[in-house]
Amino acid sequence: MKQKALFLLIFVLISMHINAQSTPEKSKKSLNINGRIQFDYEFLKRDKYSDWFNANEFRRVYLSASGKLSSHFKYKVELGYAHGSPTFKDLYIKYENKRLGNFYAGSKPEPTGLDMMTSSKYIPFFERAMLTNMQNDRNGSGLHYDNFHLLNGRLFLQLALTNNGKAGEGFKDAHLEIGENFTARIGGLALFNKDKNTLVHIGANFANRPYKDLKFRPENHMGDKYHYVFPSGKNRQTLGFELTGVYNAFSVQSEYKTLTVTNNISKNYSVGSFYVMGSYFLTGEHRPYKHGAFGRVKPNTDVEHGGWGSFELLVRLSQMQFSNDVAAANPGNSKEVNNLAFGLNWYLTSHVRLMYNYVVTDDKNKILGNMQGHLLRVQMDF
Secondary structure, eight states: OHHHHHHHHHHHHHHHHHHTOSSOOOOOOOOEEEEEEEEEEEEEEETTOOOOEEEEEEEEEEEEEEEESSSSEEEEEEEEOTTSSOEEEEEEEEEEETTTEEEEEEEEEOOOOHHHHSOTTTOSSSSOOGGGGGSSOSEEEEEEEEEEEETTTTEEEEEEEEOOOOGGGTTOOSOGGGOOEEEEEEEEEEEEETTTTEEEEEEEEEEEEEOOOEEEOSSOSSSOOEEEOOTTEEEEEEEEEEEEEEETTEEEEEEEEEEEEEESSOOOEEEEEEEEEEEEETTSOOOOEETTEEOOOOOSSOGGGTSOOEEEEEEEEEEEEEOHHHHHHOTTSOSEEEEEEEEEEEESSSSEEEEEEEEEEEOOOTTTOOEEEEEEEEEEEO
């Protein structure tokens, strides 16, 4: 009830601000058409098997329309087509106010961490780190709020109250009585020097959700999926912490998150996960940061202007650990999954990228051995 009251108060403030306008504002309508294509090849193999799993797919195919009706009211309609049928992605009506913040009705990413809030156009690896699978999906449909102008832009706050509908089914939730998802994120810049391309970001996030099994892949999209159940689970809570730093061409990024599942049988269902990532641009560029996430890399000289574009080297270590009670309830699954990934990105232009990842997954499986994967992607957005 407190969460619902909070959002009711927010919309009352919107109404008060609108009514306070003494003269109607001249309409400034706009329309932008955007999209992205990510085409992947994956070659995966277990150490103790000679055969490779070889496959390709359109990982993401998005088409969107966005714009504004006035200086305050904006919109976005984005659909994904990667699996052969339309799926809702970003789909919202937005009220924008520099003093009060931004208010959304519809579907957009839930504020659950730095890696999750960075668009798939800009994430440095093929897949986000394992800990991002602790939520239902990246997007949630409901009410969202953010304000990136606190303390002169050094502090931000994000909130969301979303339902449990599936993206592929239009986010329809016919059982609101089961409960809603409340997410909150706060963070800011402890250090920022625009001229020297230097910053330190610190953040924290929290989520409370109805129960759901945990399913994830170890940072590939077509390999084996892990499935963990939490018997008699009633509720899920996650708590996460974020830390990242950029110093010219070099950057580090890390997050730690815990998942706790409550129940009525005195079991300690908990999952802990972290990742640490390093990035270095051989050609001198840097990862641009804005509004609590990373953005578009712009090569110093791209191939359209006679250059070689930009080259980025990457390394990431991820781990997910499960408590004894979780391991006992899932005897066929590992108590620990470790993932080590190396990457190379070639930014031909700011909108065209070639990617390579080499991934090694250690899930303590003595029968199958470790899994290794070679991942190749061609990406364009417009």
